[in-house]
Amino acid sequence: MKWLSELKSHLKKTGEFWVDKAYDRYHVITDAERGAIIRKKQQLQERKAEIVKSIVNGRLTGIHKFKDEKKVNYISHLKWLIKQKNHFYVEEHLEERQAIFEDGKLIMDRIKVSEASNNEADSKSMTMLAKRDKGFKYNRLRAVKYADQWWNSFNPEFQGFDVDCTNYVSQCIYAGGAPMKGKYNKTSGWWYEGKSWSYSWTVANALRLYLNQSNNHLGAVAVEKPEQLVPGDVICYDFEGDGKWDHTTFVTEKDAYGMPLVNAHTTNSRHRYWSYEDSTAWTSNIRYNFFHFPD
The missing domain is CATH 3.90.1720 (endopeptidase fold (from Nostoc punctiforme))
Incomplete structure (x- = not known):
C-alpha cells in the first residue's frame, strides 16, 4: 500500500526533523502547526536545551475513502530526549491526527483535536464553599x-x-x-x-x-x-x-x-x-x- 509506506516515511522524517537545526521542512502540515513547531524550536534555544533523540510512532485508528481521497486517522506518539545543562528528561505527546492522501500521495497531516476547550457551560455562577478543610493534607x-x-x-x-x-x-x-x-x-x-x-x-x-x-x-x-x-x-x-x-x-x-x-x-x-x-x-x-x- 503506497499510502501506508508514505505515512511511515513521513513519521520517520518527522522524528529526524526534531534533532536537526531546521525550523521548517514539510509543507503537509497546517500553518498553525508550523508556527507552533517554530516557536518550540526557538524556545528550546532560549532555554539552552536541545532535543538529542526523537522517536515518532503511529497507530492507525480509522480509514475513510471517498473517490481518490483517503483520510487516515491515527495516534501519533512523540518522544523527545531533552538535554538542558547536565540534566536529561523525556517529553512525550500523544496526538490524534488525520493524514489526507490523494492518489496515494500525502497532501496534509493535521491535528484533529484542539487544546482549547470547547465546553461552553456557564461557570460564572459557581457557588464557593467553606475554607479549606483543616484535616486535608495534600500528598x-x-x-x-x-x-x-x-x-x-x-x-x-x-x-x-x-x-x-x-x-x-x-x-x-x-x-x-x-x-x-x-x-x-x-x-x-x-x-x-x-x-x-x-x-x-x-x-x-x-x-x-x-x-x-x-x-x-x-x-x-x-x-x-x-x-x-x-x-x-x-x-x-x-x-x-x-x-x-x-x-x-x-x-x-x-x-x-x-x-x-x-x-x-x-x-x-x-x-x-x-x-x-x-x-x-x-x-x-x-x-x-x-x-x-x-x-
Whole structure:
C-alpha cells in the first residue's frame, strides 16, 4: 500500500526533523502547526536545551475513502530526549491526527483535536464553599504518581471526554487527598460522583474561577511566577486573553532552571514545558494563572 509506506516515511522524517537545526521542512502540515513547531524550536534555544533523540510512532485508528481521497486517522506518539545543562528528561505527546492522501500521495497531516476547550457551560455562577478543610493534607507524591500513571490514558473509574484536560487535573488533585465538596449541585464546589460532576471538575474556566477564590476549600493560592510552583500544582491558560480560560495542566517536574514541566490531557502530554508556545492554540495574547497547593 503506497499510502501506508508514505505515512511511515513521513513519521520517520518527522522524528529526524526534531534533532536537526531546521525550523521548517514539510509543507503537509497546517500553518498553525508550523508556527507552533517554530516557536518550540526557538524556545528550546532560549532555554539552552536541545532535543538529542526523537522517536515518532503511529497507530492507525480509522480509514475513510471517498473517490481518490483517503483520510487516515491515527495516534501519533512523540518522544523527545531533552538535554538542558547536565540534566536529561523525556517529553512525550500523544496526538490524534488525520493524514489526507490523494492518489496515494500525502497532501496534509493535521491535528484533529484542539487544546482549547470547547465546553461552553456557564461557570460564572459557581457557588464557593467553606475554607479549606483543616484535616486535608495534600500528598504531592501521590498526586504526581497518578498524573504520570494516567497521562496517556483514561482511568476507567472516571468519565473520559474529548476535551479532558480539567477532568484529568481534577483527578490528579483528588489522588493527592483533596476532599470533594458540594455534591450534588453542578454549580457548587468541586466534586465527582458516578455520571454527575461539578462544572469545576471538568470545565477549565470553572476550575480556574474556583481556585481563584480565596475561600476555595482546596486551599489553592494564586502565585505570580511559574518558578514558584512545585510538582502537584496547577496552571490555567487563557489562550486568547479574552477572559475565558481554556486549558488546565498539572505540574509534575521542574527543568534544570527550576521552571515547571507539566502533564496534560486533550493532547496528552508528559513533561511538556509550561508556557505552551508549542501549541496550535497559543496566541500572543495568552494569559496564565498559577496555583499552589499548601502542604
